[in-house]
Amino acid sequence: MTTTLKNIFTDTGNMALFTARFFRELFKPPFQINEFLRQCYAVGNKSLPLVTITGFIMGLVLTIQSRPTMAKFGAETWLPSMVSLSIIREIAPVITALICAGKIASGIGAELGSMKVTEQIDAMEVSAINPYKYLVVTRILATTLMVPILVLYADLIGIYGGYIGYNIHGNISLYRYFSDVFEHLEFLDVLPAIVKTFFFGFFIGLIGCYKGFNASNGTASVGIAANSAVVSASLSIFIIDMLAVQLTDLLF
Known part of the structure; x- marks a missing residue:
């Protein structure tokens, strides 16, 4: 138990130093x-x-599953706004981030882990190239920027999937459906959801790079780094989402 706690605190400290180095290298040329x-x-x-x-299926399934319950209360006309708010506020950001954690974090962890094991990172240092700047900073910035864009795309696809699901048992035009969606959508529904996706992307890239960059020697460590990156990134997404929901509730 003592050894486990020691490893946890050591890993947390190393992660903090790794993060601090990112912000230090971020503003240094080249x-x-x-x-x-x-x-x-x-x-x-x-x-x-x-x-x-995934986005299309989320909207489709959520609409089909919610329709009977909404119909019982005579609130079927509220279905487009309910589905869109659920997708935009919570479902699309979290599910998309988890997809990115599974695909991107594991890929980064495996890629950098294999480079570390085959001593390519050491070769870059010998060649007067800053491997942290070239490998880590670029990947973290890329995930921080692209995850929010992917979430916005998933929002749109999810809402369209809801439109298809609505028309399985009903009949509504695309214009009318999106009018109902945007009629009940407010700026404060979108802003917190988008802001937290930047943190999702940052930690997905950070954890993937950290696990890969600090992989041990041996080919087995590459798989361990990729697996550990997925687990840690997924856990961080849930923690960030929990904190974001609490903070949004307090502020708004």
Whole structure:
């Protein structure tokens, strides 16, 4: 038990130092713009198909499952606004972030872990290249930027999936459906949901890079780094979401 607690505190301290180094390196030239753009494309492009399918199914299933209950209370006309608010406020941000944690964090952890094991990171240091700046900063910035964009995309796809689900047993035009959605949607419904996705993206990239960058020697450590990155990133998403909900409730 003592050893476990010691490892937890040691890992937490190392993570704090790793995070502090990120903010220190962030504003130091040279800025790896090309690598940052490449990572943005990789993060967004690789996750887009899965986010599209998941977002559409979320809206479709939520509408179909909610319709009977809403109909019992004679509130079927509220279905578009209820589904859209549920998707935008909570479902799309969390589910999309979990998808990114499983796909992006594991990929970053495995990629950097394999580079660490094969001594490619050491070779970059010998070549007078800052591996932290090139490998870590660019990936964390890419996930911080792209996860909110993917969430906004999932919101739109989810709402459209709700429209398809509504029309399975009903008949409403796309214009009327989106009019009902935006009629009950307020700025404070969107802002907290978008703000927390930046933290989701930051911690997904940070944890993936930390686990991969600090992988031990040996090929087995690559798999351990990828698995640990997914578990830790997913847990951090739930913790951030819990704190964000409490803070939003207090402020608004």
